[in-house]
Amino acid sequence: AHLASRRPAILEAWRAAADADPAQTTVSALTRSQFNDHIPQLLDAFERKLKARPGGNRAAVADQDKTVEEVKHGLQRWQQGYRLTELMHEWGHLHLCLFAEIQRFAAAHPEMDPETRATADRELINLINEGINESAGQYARMQQAEAAGHVRDLERTLRQVNDLEKRRAELIRQAVHDLRGNVQSVSTADEVLRATDIAEDERTPFASLVQQGIEAV
Numbered sequence: 001a002h003l004a005s006r007r008p009a010i011l012e013a014w015r016a017a018a019d020a021d022p023a024q025t026t027v028s029a030l031t032r033s034q035f036n037d038h039i040p041q042l043l044d045a046f047e048r049k050l051k052a053r054p055g056g057n058r059a060a061v062a063d064q065d066k067t068v069e070e071v072k073h074g075l076q077r078w079q080q081g082y083r084l085t086e087l088m089h090e091w092g093h094l095h096l097c098l099f100a101e102i103q104r105f106a107a108a109h110p111e112m113d114p115e116t117r118a119t120a121d122r123e124l125i126n127l128i129n130e131g132i133n134e135s136a137g138q139y140a141r142m143q144q145a146e147a148a149g150h151v152r153d154l155e156r157t158l159r160q161v162n163d164l165e166k167r168r169a170e171l172i173r174q175a176v177h178d179l180r181g182n183v184q185s186v187s188t189a190d191e192v193l194r195a196t197d198i199a200e201d202e203r204t205p206f207a208s209l210v211q212q213g214i215e216a217v
Contacts, residue, residue, distance in 0.1 A: 002105045003047050003098070010043070010097050011036055017093035024086045037076045039094065042069040046127050050120060070131045074138030084139050088132060095128040179217060186213035 003010070015035055018027045027035060045065035052058035077087050102124065106117050189209040192198060198206075 001047075003043065003050075003101055006101050006104075007040070007043065010101060011039070013097045013100070014039075014094050017097065018090055021089055021093065023089050026080060026082050026086055030080065034080065038069045038073045042066055042073065042127075042131070045069060046123070049123060053119075066127065066130065067134055070134035071138050073131070074135030075142070077135065078139055078142045084136065087135055087139070091128055091132050091135070094131075095124070098124055098127075182213050182216040186210055186217070189213065 015027075015032065018024050018035070021027075045062045049059050049062035049066070052062055074087070077090075082090075099121075102117070102120050106112050186209075189206045192206045193203060193210070
């Protein structure tokens with residue numbers, strides 16, 4: 001209940017810590033809603049876990065909810081352009097902010113059972129560790145998917161290059177064939193024109209053939 005009442009202050013402190021961290025360069029481009037992302041839902045699940053008391057019947061459901069929100073958070077940060085190191089720093093800042101609130105509550109309630117405080121601290125550590133693991137795992141899956149997409153793009157480009165090369169080779173083959181035929185026509189006409197016994201009226205069409213062949217070449 002204390003964490004729920006302090007939710008706005010926790011999120012504000014978390015954002016301030018991220019803004020002040022020189023390693024987090026993407027934060028400044030996000031609105032408050034974009035920055036908070038799925039963390040409010042994650043904190044809801046964390047609070048339900050504490051209310052259920054670890055090991056209780058409702059604790060398992062709360063754990064499942066936490067995992068879902070952690071994966072969603074990792075996916076969202078990937079889409080927002082976060083580097084993995086930025087995401088790790090972000091989880092660390094959240095850890096410190098929540099720890100400070102647990103300390104605040106413990107200071108205001110000296111009658112708090114030490115075992116209860118230890119349990120809360122342990123659950124907080126689990127929350128952050130699982131958040132880091134699930135977010136990093138989502139990053140790894142996205143990187144694999146992106147790499148597979150790059151491979152498919154490269155394979156498609158290679159097929160296109162091969163197709164172009166085949167077309168180029170066919171064009172060259174056809175051009176060589178046509179060139180050889182034109183040169184052969186000129187050569188044949190030239191041999192005829194070289195003959196001394198050819199009539200003058202026959203020279204004209206052969207000379208025309210030579211001219212046509214030269215133009216074709």
